[in-house]
Amino acid sequence: MSGHPLPVTDVTVTGRPDRAWVDEAVRRLQADANRSADTHLIAVPLPAGWEVDLYLKDESTHPTGSLKHRLARSLFLYALCNGAIGPDTTVIEASSGSTAVSEAYFARMLGLPFIAVMARSTTPEKIALIEREGGRCHLVEHSGEVYDVARRLAEEKGGVYLDQFTHAERATDWRGNNNIAESIYAQMALERHPVPEWVVVGAGTGGTSATIGRYVRLKGHRSRLCVVDPEGSAFLPGYADREAPTLHGSRIEGIGRTRVEPSFIPGVVDRMIGVPDAASIAAMHHLKEQTGLDAGASTGTNLYAALRLACEMRAEGVKGSVVTLLCDPGRRYAETYGDPAWVGTQGWDLAPYQEVLTRAWRDGIWTG
Numbered sequence: 001m002s003g004h005p006l007p008v009t010d011v012t013v014t015g016r017p018d019r020a021w022v023d024e025a026v027r028r029l030q031a032d033a034n035r036s037a038d039t040h041l042i043a044v045p046l047p048a049g050w051e052v053d054l055y056l057k058d059e060s061t062h063p064t065g066s067l068k069h070r071l072a073r074s075l076f077l078y079a080l081c082n083g084a085i086g087p088d089t090t091v092i093e094a095s096s097g098s099t100a101v102s103e104a105y106f107a108r109m110l111g112l113p114f115i116a117v118m119a120r121s122t123t124p125e126k127i128a129l130i131e132r133e134g135g136r137c138h139l140v141e142h143s144g145e146v147y148d149v150a151r152r153l154a155e156e157k158g159g160v161y162l163d164q165f166t167h168a169e170r171a172t173d174w175r176g177n178n179n180i181a182e183s184i185y186a187q188m189a190l191e192r193h194p195v196p197e198w199v200v201v202g203a204g205t206g207g208t209s210a211t212i213g214r215y216v217r218l219k220g221h222r223s224r225l226c227v228v229d230p231e232g233s234a235f236l237p238g239y240a241d242r243e244a245p246t247l248h249g250s251r252i253e254g255i256g257r258t259r260v261e262p263s264f265i266p267g268v269v270d271r272m273i274g275v276p277d278a279a280s281i282a283a284m285h286h287l288k289e290q291t292g293l294d295a296g297a298s299t300g301t302n303l304y305a306a307l308r309l310a311c312e313m314r315a316e317g318v319k320g321s322v323v324t325l326l327c328d329p330g331r332r333y334a335e336t337y338g339d340p341a342w343v344g345t346q347g348w349d350l351a352p353y354q355e356v357l358t359r360a361w362r363d364g365i366w367t368g
């Protein structure tokens with residue numbers, strides 16, 4: 001016998017999640033999508049002579065009430081198909097709220113325990129929604145701690161940390177498969193300006209902007225992607241290649257982060273617009289007063305910039321459409337952004353922005 005070990009040629013690793021269980025889990029997730037007739041693209045009426053059309057993709061109508069329904073399903077499918085989730089896996093996420101609501105829903109669908117690691121400042125409404133879906137909330141003092149705490153909890157419990165901020169851009173099938181971009185372009189097909197001049201979105205993970213920006217390039221559409229960013233966020237200074245000032249963190253739930261998240265892909269973004277927090281709140285209220293549509297604050301951020309772009313198009317004599325997102329419903333924020341007394345305690349003065357919005361909406365002139 002020579003001293004050489006025999007070559008290993010045939011290996012089966014045991015302990016991987018049972019294939020039959022994974023197949024059933026994937027079927028359940030895909031059935032959830034299959035039951036959906038997609039979210040509406042709402043035409044927002046602007047004055048008739050404008051030749052600029054505005055649309056809101058209403059992501060509040062998903063079963064878990066926000067665009068994070070898409071992301072949560074994609075993250076679960078990604079982890080399941082990677083063999084990372086089995087029938088006894090505890091699923092853990094770092095979240096500012098909405099993602100955890102959607103993930104708790106899918107965890108329950110698969111019979112898995114779910115823990116959301118969130119800042120203590122998360123609204124009671126969101127915590128209640130997560131708990132209603134059977135999830136547990138692990139609260140930490142500072143939002144910057146959520147990543148490490150989630151990773152540590154996953155190690156301790158032998159669970160999986162879904163890590164939306166890293167995986168959003170890769171878990172989503174950006175080429176098609178009825179992702180948000182493919183859905184928007186299909187729903188625009190019969191409009192008078194079917195290819196949007198601008199698509200306007202915020203960035204939390206950055207996943208939505210990555211999906212839309214890549215899709216637009218893949219299909220050769222001339223649409224440009226504008227990402228909006230609230231005060232205190234690192235995305236815009238990072239994009240501008242500028243040193244960020246001291247960041248206190250975003251006060252617009254769902255968007256803006258104190259670090260540039262790995263899922264934010266700056267190469268697909270054509271322009272970024274910073275929106276003052278008070279402007280976002282004013283725009284959220286403006287939308288409700290003018291159209292009856294009840295949306296959260298990040299939708300206000302979107303609308304404020306979308307109206308600015310619409311006014312720019314008018315000033316330049318460009319005809320076309322602007323598409324943005326209605327990200328989640330305003331009722332989630334009835335006791336915060338929706339409550340004038342609470343808004344007052346934040347030191348936000350909405351009046352100047354209300355004036356800008358009124359002028360833009362009525363005359364198509366941007367004075368911001």
Ligand SMILES: *Cc1c(COP(=O)(O)O)cnc(C)c1O
Nearest residue numbers: 098203204205206208254298327
């Ligand atoms: C997450 C979120 C966004 C931003 O979406 P990303 O794809 O994570 O960048 C916007 N609005 C709300 C309410 C959100 O929860």
